[in-house]
Amino acid sequence: MKNVLMDTYKRLPVTFTKGEGVYLYDDQGNTYLDAISGIAVCGLGHAHPGVTRAICEQAGTLVHTSNLYGVHNQQLLGERLTDLSGMERVFFANSGAEANEAAIKLARLHGHKQGIDAPVIIVMENSFHGRTMATLSATGNRKVQAGFEPLVQGFARVPYGDLEALETAASNLKNIVAVLVEPVQGEGGVNIPPADYLPGIHKLCDQYNWLMMLDEIQTGMGRTGKPFAFQHHELLPDVMTLAKALGNGMPIGACLASGKATNLFSPGNHGSTFGGNPLACAAGLAVIEEITRNKLWEQAACAAEALSRGLAQKLGGVEGVREIRALGLMLGIQLDRPCADLVGMALDKGLLINVTADSVVRLLPPLIISSEQIQQLVEDLSMLIIAFLESAS
Numbered sequence: 001m002k003n004v005l006m007d008t009y010k011r012l013p014v015t016f017t018k019g020e021g022v023y024l025y026d027d028q029g030n031t032y033l034d035a036i037s038g039i040a041v042c043g044l045g046h047a048h049p050g051v052t053r054a055i056c057e058q059a060g061t062l063v064h065t066s067n068l069y070g071v072h073n074q075q076l077l078g079e080r081l082t083d084l085s086g087m088e089r090v091f092f093a094n095s096g097a098e099a100n101e102a103a104i105k106l107a108r109l110h111g112h113k114q115g116i117d118a119p120v121i122i123v124m125e126n127s128f129h130g131r132t133m134a135t136l137s138a139t140g141n142r143k144v145q146a147g148f149e150p151l152v153q154g155f156a157r158v159p160y161g162d163l164e165a166l167e168t169a170a171s172n173l174k175n176i177v178a179v180l181v182e183p184v185q186g187e188g189g190v191n192i193p194p195a196d197y198l199p200g201i202h203k204l205c206d207q208y209n210w211l212m213m214l215d216e217i218q219t220g221m222g223r224t225g226k227p228f229a230f231q232h233h234e235l236l237p238d239v240m241t242l243a244k245a246l247g248n249g250m251p252i253g254a255c256l257a258s259g260k261a262t263n264l265f266s267p268g269n270h271g272s273t274f275g276g277n278p279l280a281c282a283a284g285l286a287v288i289e290e291i292t293r294n295k296l297w298e299q300a301a302c303a304a305e306a307l308s309r310g311l312a313q314k315l316g317g318v319e320g321v322r323e324i325r326a327l328g329l330m331l332g333i334q335l336d337r338p339c340a341d342l343v344g345m346a347l348d349k350g351l352l353i354n355v356t357a358d359s360v361v362r363l364l365p366p367l368i369i370s371s372e373q374i375q376q377l378v379e380d381l382s383m384l385i386i387a388f389l390e391s392a393s
């Protein structure tokens with residue numbers, strides 16, 4: 001093959017040609033159980049009929065006009081998203097990084113409007129917020145940043161899950177205007193903070209007039225057993241970003257605002273040529289319709305229960321398995337050693353998984369996964385992990 005694609009990805013030796021539900025099919029006729037959903041994107045599974053229909057109908061009607069004009073689907077999707085979340089207004093982008101760029105710009109505007117010329121946003125160790133210059137600067141992973149210095153200024157970093165560190169920052173640092181945080185860290189290793197963490201951040205943000213900005217790009221759209229992960233608590237953030245599962249594969253991102261962040265932007269402050277176009281929003285509308293119709297997040301929570309229970313039964317007490325962490329269908333199996341090789345071993349057995357933070361097996365199965373498919377996943381994966389641990393020790 002001619003080497004035409006830039007060297008940005010280390011790809012696995014497989015190419016898929018078709019998908020249906022939780023299954024993918026490759027160009028050699030093999031079938032795979034997809035327990036990663038295109039990295040938390042295809043929450044409704046592959047080739048979902050409702051989403052497919054919406055995309056086809058919209059593609060045959062109107063794909064793009066630009067934000068020079070009214071966009072009906074954008075208004076409708078904005079209404080559905082604000083209804084479901086309790087947020088007030090939405091800006092549509094095309095990706096997660098772009099949604100976070102909008103959030104970062106909101107935080108800076110919030111500062112400038114109070115006369116703070118060099119606003120600082122608190123971000124976390126081991127966080128992931130994207131690959132654009134501002135979002136990689138916000139990201140708490142040196143590998144993402146190395147080679148791209150100078151970084152964007154105006155971020156201060158504290159350990160994740162640590163309210164005291166945040167309080168110390170509050171008293172030591174001037175010019176803080178916002179906190180940007182993932183409700184559960186995905187790329188960072190499926191790290192779940194203590195139960196009082198988000199409520200504690202919310203309180204601090206109230207107290208100091210900071211924006212509480214939640215990156216729900218991976219946790220949103222039903223993934224954790226609620227429509228949005230913050231809904232496990234009694235609070236509303238000032239800003240929430242979405243992308244990944246919002247379009248079930250159609251590129252779309254969103255930055256939602258409420259309270260003191262609601263009216264920060266005015267015409268000319270921000271924009272996007274493609275953002276919120278009729279086609280992307282049609283996919284988003286079909287996704288919202290599908291997840292709200294039967295409260296799919298509740299089904300996801302039940303599936304998650306079965307998955308966690310099954311894996312705990314098979315892997316609990318196995319030497320080398322340190323911990324199983326999960327919130328809904330976001331699950332990490334922490335091993336005591338690097339385990340990137342497991343991905344290829346699983347692939348050979350027809351199972352798609354992911355390893356992140358070197359030693360964490362990460363699962364992000366479609367929300368529609370059935371109990372039989374959960375059983376298959378538990379059996380296959382626990383056998384693989386046990387075989388891997390035995391071969392390596």
Ligand SMILES: *Cc1c(COP(=O)(O)O)cnc(C)c1O
Binds near residue numbers: 096128130131187
């Ligand atoms: C994937 C992800 C992003 C980046 O989204 P892109 O669409 O790849 O730009 C940002 N934040 C979190 C938490 C993510 O999981």
